Amino acid sequence: MDTNLALVLLLTPLLGFLINVFFGKQLGKSVSGTIGTFTVAISFVVSIYFFLQINQTKQPVTIHIFDWITISNFNVGFGLLLDQLSILWLLFVTGIGSLIHLYSISYMHDDENMHKFFAYLNLFVFFMITLVIGSNLLVMFIGWEGVGLCSYLLIGFWHKNQEYNDAAKKAFIMNRIGDLGLLIGIFILGVLFSTVDFTTLKTSIETTTTINSYWIGTAAFALFIGACGKSAQIPLYTWLPDAMAGPTPVSALIHAATMVTAGIFMVSRLNFLFDLVPNIQNIIAVVGAITALVAATIGLVQNDIKKVLAYSTVSQLGLMFLALGVGAYEVAIFHVITHAFFKACLFLGSGSVIHALHGEQDMRKMGGLKKVMPITYLTMLVSSLAISGVPLFSGFFSKDEILLVAFEHSIPLWIIASIASIMTAFYMFRLMFLTFFNTFRGTEEQKHHLHESPSLITFPLIVLAILATFGGLISLPGHSWLNDYLTPVLPKLAAAEHHLDTTAYILMTIAVIGGIVGIVLAYVKYNKRNTVPVSDEAIIGFSKVLYNKYYVDEAYTVLFVNPINALSRFFRDYIETFISSLIFGLGKVTIALSAQGRKVHNGSIGLYLFVFVIGICAIISYLFLAQ
């Protein structure tokens, strides 16, 4: 029963993919979209079933389907593991996935390749489910690379534009750098423990008395590189902002709510491993904090509405890694969930705006949309309040916990995270004021066509906004349902016990004040004074550095891309010719020698006799001398 249901859960989106690939065009847009949405919704329903079941039984479901890879010291099966962690991820992947599919029916309706869009989206959900419920690292890796592939396909969905194709390619290659790290990590674990299965790995590590901390540390670090690629952390984050080339629902689903959380999922899954190596945990925490800050500073000055959200996502993911690094897995997971709600809502909201403006993404050409798009405005406002950490909204609880655990671990990390949070509040409300307040700055033509989006678009927005508001209820300080639920899969940590002591209250107050300061600053600058960001050429000073993302892309090009291409040309033009001429040289030497040799065969009896006599003499003298 469980096996069959798990297969339904896994394979229904794949079926949706196949139907849409082979018959999507004939079925027509609405049918194709409906099939795509329904298949994901079915997975969602099955996920709820498993969720209810595990709440009663508390027992994970493990399913072995078939033997997959044979390695000398272990076998890898294609197996599924449905425990508290994977089911939690399933719920929001398929839940938010269904909503975004629904949204896309309307959003993508004018695209001639809508059936392909749904096919890829379904394929993505299939791989994401594989990633989450794989019972070992290699099945997870199928999903891991599979979602990367779907990300590639969807970023480059409008494939006539080579810039979009470049962005897609960049995402894939950067992820692959991480994937090599992940593979190396898997190799190390395979050699050390002769298994890559999560459950047996955990038992092996817990029962091993002598821990080889050098190799465990290397493994953890290598795995973290993998997480950096997928979850867009420094130094592998630059693909995510470029990934905004994809249609907006893709940004919401893949590049905000689900795929980019895979790194956090993996680290949480292997918490027993990371807990053994505090040094690596510190690296994770520091990388997370720095990413949070760097991305937030870039987000301050971006004018493309989706770019702001993209950098915000990188920044928020950084906060989650910070939580992971200090060992507060449940706090990171909590933020993953609330972030999925409000960031999906924000992206979908921005999609609604872009839709209304016929593709315009520059906030300098927006403004005053509050009145014409009330639902989009309200839902986005709610989500912005949530991400800014305004009390009682979901983000308040999760972000507050991150700041709290960071504070307990290290004050500098707490300061960095707090600054990033204040900036978050600022750039989010900068976005809100520029988009929805004051007067419209677009063309008359656009102004004429302004409209609120249809209900297929607004309905998911409303649902997500509600979740963004009340999502915090799953983990209230002092009484956390989430922590109880996750207890079987995560280590018990002192930090996880939320004592509402004085420090906690003080920190909370500081965080709230910081958030409000950010909002007020944005209000003063962009609403009261009605400042509109200057045009690209007029940006000067440090803003220009920020606007150009610290020139990191340019630096990577100079440091890595150009040298390797130069090397490639050098190899092609010089080394290849050189080796080739060496070989040909050998041939030419042979020909030259034979030409010399031929001269000996000139028919001169005298020469032959001479050589003959000399030869005889040589042999005789050799025989004598040898005696």
Next chain:
Amino acid sequence: MNVTLILILLLVGSFATYLAGDKLASKVALFFSVLALGSSIVLLNHFNAGENISFISQWITQPNISFALKADGLSLAMLLLTTVLTPLIIFSSFGNEYKNSKSFYALILFMAFAMVGTFLAADGLLYYIFWELALIPIYFIALLWGNGDAEDRKKAVVKFFIYTLAGSLFMLVGFVYLYQKAGSLLLDDLYKLQLSDAEQLWIFLGFFLAYAIKIPIIPFHTWQAKVYQKAPTVGTMLLSGIMLKMGLYSIIRWQLPIAPLAAKQYLFIFVGLGIAGVVYGSIVALRQKDLKKLLAYSSLAHVGLIAAATYTLTLDGLRGAVLQMIAHGFVVVGLFFAAEIIFRRYETRIIAEMGGIRTQSPKFTSMFMILVLASVALPSTFNFIGEFTVLYSLFQINIWFAILGGTTIILGAYYMLKMFQHVMLGETNKKVFADVTISEALSMIIIIVVLFFFGMYPKPITDLITPSLENILTIINRN
């Protein structure tokens, strides 16, 4: 029933094809190659049922040479690779017109005959004869039916011929020496030989030259790209899909067990050489203007990884190498076929002259994309199984081997996706690109199904090859 049947079928098929005349040649060739495929599947069943399908009889008494064909799991896997790919390659050529096609198709079958012989032979001289015999048909195929400027082509093909022939001579010298020692060239007798370190080293190096040129391993690869480019696509497929595996197979079958001490002593050098090929091939592939040349360098990178794996002398290395040989065989045939499909429509192999094909041919795009993904070893394709096992074996030797060999994961994605972008994507090309025909699609689909099936369920192949690889490892570790 034994494996000579396959040899007879292919040889008879070759003559029959020639006699059938130009009009019928392709169909007769296809018929016989499918027959050979069917027979090898039947033989496989006999083998799995525990029957002996090897064959041995005295051939020449003075010197003592036997006509010995040994079919263990490893040989059968290579046999199947050949007999599955041959009909596929023949069928894929149906869209082309060849002058004097009776000779063309006869040569293909003759080549399959020689390659199957190489994979089965268990006597040194017999093996050597098959090994050299395989060179003759491909020489003519590339020379007479190739493309591009005739003089240029002749230069490249003749160079290839002399180069590989010269390399093989060193192997022959090795065999002559071994005969002096053992009084026979039967594989089992050679395996029993106790050679000194110095003897092993010379034998090892002699064999290495032959294999390094055939595979090719850098820096012995300079014949490859030009020949791949100039040969007709069928020839390129035969070369890259099957023939280069002769060298890789021979490392496992002949070189390592006969000279294991040398292999162990110089392990790092030869593994390193293979890995250098991975990095070098991948980097050179980044900047290729000709689609077939790009694929040639990508192939250079992939076989470098396979060669490195064989020299690790671990079970994972050997197993991963064989798995990857098969996987690479299919994917490379598919990729060269994709290049051919484009050539049939655009009459060019220059990447810069392509682009904007995707909008015109969704089916072809999907298939090509899948092949590209298999080539970069996306998990769930057969190539992932091979690459994973191979990299795991390298990791067991040294983590840096795994990291450097693993750069293929990154660089492979780089050059393949870049190629795909410039060949397929972008604004719709003004030149019309008709989507794949049914027969073109059929070849592609077969390859794709094989790649996905064994990517999810490689067990049948693993079970087939593992016992014979374990035997070989026992022989390698006999001292």
